[in-house]
Amino acid sequence: MLAAAVEPQLIGESPAVADLRADIERTARSDAKVLITGESGVGKELVARAVHAHSTRAARPFVAVNCAGLPETLLESELFGHVKGSFTGAYRDKQGKLEMADGGTLFLDEVGEMTLRMQGLLLRFLETGELQKVGADRSRTTVNIRVIAATNRNLRELISQQAFREDLFYRLNVIHLLVPPLRERRTDIPDLVQRFLQRSTATGHYALRAVSPEAMDALTKYSWPGNVRELQNLVERLVVTCQREIAQPDDLPPEIRLLPFGAYRPRRERRRTVSDELYQKLLDTGESFWTLVYPLYMQREITRGNLRDLIRKGLQEARGNYRIVVRLFNMPHGDYKRFLNFLRTHECQVSFKEFR
Ligand SMILES: Nc1ncnc2c1ncn2[C@@H]1O[C@H](COP(=O)(O)OP(=O)(O)O)[C@@H](O)[C@H]1O
Ligand SMILES: [Mg+2]
Known part of the structure; x- marks a missing residue:
């Protein structure tokens, strides 16, 4: 070529x-x-x-x-x-x-x-x-x-x-x-949303044409831990799922739309949302735990609690088998020891017995 x-x-x-x-x-x-x-x-x-x-x-x-x-x-x-x-x-x-x-x-x-x-x-x-x-x-x-x-x-x-x-x-x-990171150049967010929207709606018949100012406001305030990739995936999903011509805040996932009120929400619930989202993203994107989750944790974008919750979700799916969690989180099986060591070092190990 x-x-x-x-x-x-x-x-x-x-x-x-x-x-x-x-x-x-x-x-x-x-x-x-x-x-x-x-x-x-x-x-x-x-x-x-x-x-x-x-x-x-x-x-x-x-x-x-x-x-x-x-x-x-x-x-x-x-x-x-x-x-x-x-x-x-x-x-x-x-x-x-x-x-x-x-x-x-x-x-x-x-x-x-x-x-x-x-x-x-x-x-x-x-x-x-x-x-x-x-x-x-x-x-x-x-x-x-x-x-x-x-x-x-x-x-x-x-x-x-x-x-x-x-x-x-x-x-x-x-x-x-x-x-x-995208959160340090938020003025790019409306441009990115618009262009991804154009790209995604160019082929096929979709209702969605634009994003309301209120929805755009929520998108602009969100922290985007997965950066442009996360934004692009969100727009692609929205194009498929949104039944309206103009997306409103309630067409957006809760962690984005509820952000301005985040301070009033119980902490527990907010933590759970982060790990839910990361878990879904690991499954959706096929990205490795090391590139998606590890850096967020090391840069303190997510807490130890978030990480433990994520591990729990994995263990639940894997019925308590850490080797399956390794595969689920898109790591080569040779990473098993490294993964467990990492969890141990950071006190994030969850007992597999709960999930057997
Ligand atoms: N400034 C940008 N304009 C348009 N698309 C972008 C921009 N930055 C990232 N993307 C898109 O976001 C996705 C992730 O980008 P990528 O280069 O794979 O990120 P990284 O290698 O840093 O993980 C790709 O689909 C890429 O095309
Ligand atoms: Mg890359």
């Missing part, structure tokens, strides 16, 4: 997004490595695609790899490729993503989730430009790619915990782009 994909459109007129657009243009003029940071759903991948689309590599591939979704050995072969027979299940030679991206841009999403060994392999590749397929002895290929990495983790913190290599950090972080 040679034709460049549809150019990624960054919606929003806030000063923050205007700055970001200027940064993207400037970044696209160089070929340096880029590190994009920001919470989940803020638009990091969109920014990476925009940099690629404005760069001289635009006609070449943009290849995205999610470093969080795969166990280490699979990620290695995903990136570097493998030769037939190099491990059980390797029935034929496989081209790696690094090779596919030759001449273009490689987007390493969730780079903070890489194991230390993978980080070492990546660093070696970045230093030499040579890639070695899994199971191949000599044959090395050299590729020419631009690397853009993204993370919602605080890499400096990971470095201090010796979970991320400092040398790799400096290699990736030549240009740093920070995408701010």
